[in-house]
Amino acid sequence: xxxxxxxxxxxxxxxxxxxxxxxxxxxxxxxxxxxxxxxxxxxxxxxxxxxxxxxxxxxxxxxxxxxxxxxxxxxxxxxxxxxxxxxxxxxxxxxxxxxxxxxxxxxxxxxxxxxxxxxxxxxxxxxxxxxxxxxxxxxxxxxxxxxxxxxxxxxxxxxxxxxxxxxxxxxxxxxxxxxxxxxxxxxxxxxxxxxxxxxxxxxxxxxxxxxxxxxxxxxxxxxxxxxxxxxxxxxxxxxxxxxxxxxxxxxxxxxxxxxxxxxxxxxxxxxxxxxxxxxxxxxxxxxxxxxxxxxxxxxxxxxxxxxxxxxxxxxxxxxxxxxxxxxxxxxxxxxxxxxxxxxxxxxxxxxxxxxxxxxxxxxxxxxxxxxxxxxxxxxxxxxxxxxxxxxxxxxxxxxxxxxxxxxxxxxxxxxxxxxxxxxxxxxxxx
Amino acid sequence: xxxxxxxxxxxxxxxxxxxxxxxxxxxxxxxxxxxxxxxxxxxxxxxxxxxxxxxxxxxxxxxxxxxxxxxxxxxxxxxxxxxxxxxxxxxxxxxxxxxxxxxxxxxxxxxxxxxxxxxxxxxxxxxxxxxxxxxxxxxxxxxxxxxxxxxxxxxxxxxxxxxxxxxxxxxxxxxxxxxxxxxxxxxxxxxxxxxxxxxxxxxxxxxxxxxxxxxxxxxxxxxxxxxxxxxxxxxxxxxxxxxxxxxxxxxxxxxxxxxxxxxxxxxxxxxxxxxxxxxxxxxxxxxxxxxxxxxxxxxxxxxxxxxxxxxxxxxxxxxxxxxxxxxxxxxxxxxxxxxxxxxxxxxxxxxxxxxxxxx
Numbered sequence: 001x002x003x004x005x006x007x008x009x010x011x012x013x014x015x016x017x018x019x020x021x022x023x024x025x026x027x028x029x030x031x032x033x034x035x036x037x038x039x040x041x042x043x044x045x046x047x048x049x050x051x052x053x054x055x056x057x058x059x060x061x062x063x064x065x066x067x068x069x070x071x072x073x074x075x076x077x078x079x080x081x082x083x084x085x086x087x088x089x090x091x092x093x094x095x096x097x098x099x100x101x102x103x104x105x106x107x108x109x110x111x112x113x114x115x116x117x118x119x120x121x122x123x124x125x126x127x128x129x130x131x132x133x134x135x136x137x138x139x140x141x142x143x144x145x146x147x148x149x150x151x152x153x154x155x156x157x158x159x160x161x162x163x164x165x166x167x168x169x170x171x172x173x174x175x176x177x178x179x180x181x182x183x184x185x186x187x188x189x190x191x192x193x194x195x196x197x198x199x200x201x202x203x204x205x206x207x208x209x210x211x212x213x214x215x216x217x218x219x220x221x222x223x224x225x226x227x228x229x230x231x232x233x234x235x236x237x238x239x240x241x242x243x244x245x246x247x248x249x250x251x252x253x254x255x256x257x258x259x260x261x262x263x264x265x266x267x268x269x270x271x272x273x274x275x276x277x278x279x280x281x282x283x284x285x286x287x288x289x290x291x292x293x294x295x296x297x298x299x300x301x302x303x304x305x306x307x308x309x310x311x312x313x314x315x316x317x318x319x320x321x322x323x324x325x326x327x328x329x330x331x332x333x334x335x336x337x338x339x340x341x342x343x344x345x346x347x348x349x350x351x352x353x354x355x356x357x358x359x360x361x362x363x364x365x366x367x368x369x370x371x372x373x374x375x376x377x378x379x380x381x382x383x384x385x386x387x388x389x390x391x392x393x394x395x396x397x398x399x400x401x402x403x404x405x406x407x408x409x410x411x412x413x414x415x416x417x418x419x420x421x422x423x424x425x426x427x428x429x430x
Numbered sequence: 431x432x433x434x435x436x437x438x439x440x441x442x443x444x445x446x447x448x449x450x451x452x453x454x455x456x457x458x459x460x461x462x463x464x465x466x467x468x469x470x471x472x473x474x475x476x477x478x479x480x481x482x483x484x485x486x487x488x489x490x491x492x493x494x495x496x497x498x499x500x501x502x503x504x505x506x507x508x509x510x511x512x513x514x515x516x517x518x519x520x521x522x523x524x525x526x527x528x529x530x531x532x533x534x535x536x537x538x539x540x541x542x543x544x545x546x547x548x549x550x551x552x553x554x555x556x557x558x559x560x561x562x563x564x565x566x567x568x569x570x571x572x573x574x575x576x577x578x579x580x581x582x583x584x585x586x587x588x589x590x591x592x593x594x595x596x597x598x599x600x601x602x603x604x605x606x607x608x609x610x611x612x613x614x615x616x617x618x619x620x621x622x623x624x625x626x627x628x629x630x631x632x633x634x635x636x637x638x639x640x641x642x643x644x645x646x647x648x649x650x651x652x653x654x655x656x657x658x659x660x661x662x663x664x665x666x667x668x669x670x671x672x673x674x675x676x677x678x679x680x681x682x683x684x685x686x687x688x689x690x691x692x693x694x695x696x697x698x699x700x701x702x703x704x705x706x707x708x709x710x711x712x713x714x715x716x717x718x719x720x721x722x723x724x725x726x727x728x729x730x731x732x733x734x735x736x737x738x739x740x741x742x743x744x745x746x747x748x749x750x751x752x753x754x755x756x757x758x759x760x761x762x763x764x765x766x767x768x769x770x771x772x773x774x775x776x777x778x779x780x781x782x783x784x785x786x787x788x789x
Binding site: 073326343345346360364380406408 | 707711712714728729731733743746748764766768783
């Protein structure tokens with residue numbers, strides 16, 4: 001059974017909610033728990049047996065993904081290719097338009113993954129379910145508590161797992177079971193649905209006389225959710241694989257922090273070597289070197305082999321980052337390549353993106369520090385505690401922001417290349 | 431020579447500090463407020479100081495007993511049963527005060543370099559019944575403005591908090607009065623500024639003396655910090671050896687010898703650290719007073735605030751914007767306190783984002 005992975009990465013006009021981080025990098029490459037967002041997808045796909053390759057389907061310029069594809073392919077030893085859509089074609093339009101590329105090598109099944117989600121990607125279990133029970137399409141579903149109206153809501157047959165009803169972002173509560181945006185499709189069956197759906201759409205558009213006016217542009221736009229799932233619900237084509245693993249949408253920087261926390265927790269069981277030393281949430285003094293080469297971490301941390309930063313909970317520190325021995329990090333902290341964390345700095349629930357610098361005695365909490373940004377000594381970059389209240393706001397420094405020493409930046413979004421010299425509260429700083 | 435210090439009541443404007451100690455005992459630049467005045471008085475051979483108080487806690491009596499022995503000066507307390515204004519306490523203390531000699535009257539909220547010897551000389555020279563110290567006010571509408579003749583220094587009129595420009599020399603709250611003034615005060619609640627002085631001025635018996643150095647009313651937290659900066663700068667100009675030196679310190683910093691300071695700190699400008707304070711590593715302090723016995727943990731940042739006796743401030747805390755922590759307040763690690771007024775013995779574990787009183 002041959003399989004192909006497809007990650008729907010979207011394009012530059014998408015991901016506006018991810019500003020200012022998406023100014024400098026396509027959203028699918030924004031790091032979560034120290035890895036680009038879709039690396040987690042690729043790692044999930046890498047566990048699937050007989051995987052032919054992975055296609056990234058989107059309308060970003062392919063050059064933006066070239067470096068990522070090269071390093072990810074090499075590290076995961078898989079073929080990753082970028083297929084550029086001419087225009088936004090909807091979640092399934094690209095699959096239809098670039099069918100040749102999708103069907104090349106005759107994969108039996110397709111794994112179709114939305115990019116802006118964080119998940120454990122239980123793809124092998126999904127595949128087993130699909131083979132056992134599924135038909136054309138299997139949808140990953142999860143039961144959540146609270147308001148589900150922002151999601152695609154699913155009603156399934158509890159006995160057969162068939163998808164009986166689907167509502168995309170309904171105005172009233174429909175069900176607690178939601179669509180995770182992860183699909184396993186039988187290639188042949190899926191394309192049969194897709195073609196039929198597309199033709200049905202075309203007929204509908206023609207009837208509305210829209211067909212002539214907007215020609216091809218409108219025709220290719222097909223959504224998996226609205227045009228396939230909602231058309232074929234209750235027709236023994238679509239089944240739901242329900243899984244209770246972690247999952248969340250990643251549509252905003254706030255969500256990115258939540259997703260990072262989930263992935264870091266996931267590392268604890270899957271890749272514990274990625275986490276900085278810690279002991280089950282309790283504060284513990286790290287005993288081993290952060291860097292194998294034993295180089296100096298910070299200005300005064302000369303005696304590196306006997307002193308290491310304090311880690312609390314799950315913390316990821318890239319091997320090339322330098323963290324002073326008197327710094328305290330965690331829980332839920334990711335420190336990317338080339339970062340410098342100064343003496344006595346405190347990082348909590350935050351991401352320091354590549355080459356950022358956290359000054360001595362500074363505190364960064366519930367925040368994202370963008371690429372190459374600097375937080376001055378004794379400065380404080382803070383946001384709301386996302387676990388305490390819903391709809392909180394974090395602080396986000398875009399790329400190359402310079403935050404002066406001793407100031408407070410609270411619940412602010414700062415656009416790239418800005419120099420902050422005075423404290424700011426609840427602002428978007430252009 | 432005798433002197434009377436107008437202490438007044440409960441010092442509510444300086445709460446929450448005055449919930450723990452009476453205002454005269456609250457340290458200002460590492461010395462109880464009233465001691466600044468008593469020492470200045472002792473330096474011009476005043477032999478007896480009378481404190482006019484509205485309430486009289488035991489802790490104050492004990493303190494005055496000690497100082498009496500230490501300075502070799504008699505200190506007595508005159509307590510008013512009901513508020514007597516600013517002149518009534520003089521009448522009340524008349525039996526203690528009147529020895530036929532001129533006496534000083536000092537407002538206890540005032541900090542300056544008291545030019546008491548100069549005032550004595552001026553008083554003798556002009557032969558009037560009162561000499562009043564004047565200081566230049568930036569905002570005359572907040573003060574009692576005194577009009578006087580620049581050549582003779584004779585005071586012509588008083589204008590209390592004028593809304594239109596009449597002058598900018600304000601009553602500094604330091605007077606030298608001849609005992610006959612006491613005859614002009616009735617035994618009732620009455621104001622020295624509004625009743626006694628205007629009458630003296632009308633009779634041509636009141637003279638002005640200009641203060642050249644700094645002056646501040648330190649009766650409330652904001653002004654306490656302003657006064658602290660002025661006082662430290664005055665110490666600097668006098669080359670006072672008590673000011674801290676070394677790479678850790680910026681500008682004017684006063685540290686009690688018993689305080690301990692960790693490595694990597696940056697302290698100043700304008701900081702006062704009281705007795706037995708412990709400052710851990712990498713702490714940044716600016717324009718603040720730490721009263722005795724505070725413990726500030728590593729990496730914390732404090733600016734423009736007053737930290738009460740025995741407070742424990744956690745690591746990575748930030749305190750600013752005229753925050754005042756009462757005695758024995760605990761601020762948990764990483765908490766931000768922006769303009770927090772925290773009453774004694776409270777524990778602060780949630781951030782204070784906007785100026786708030788924590789009961």
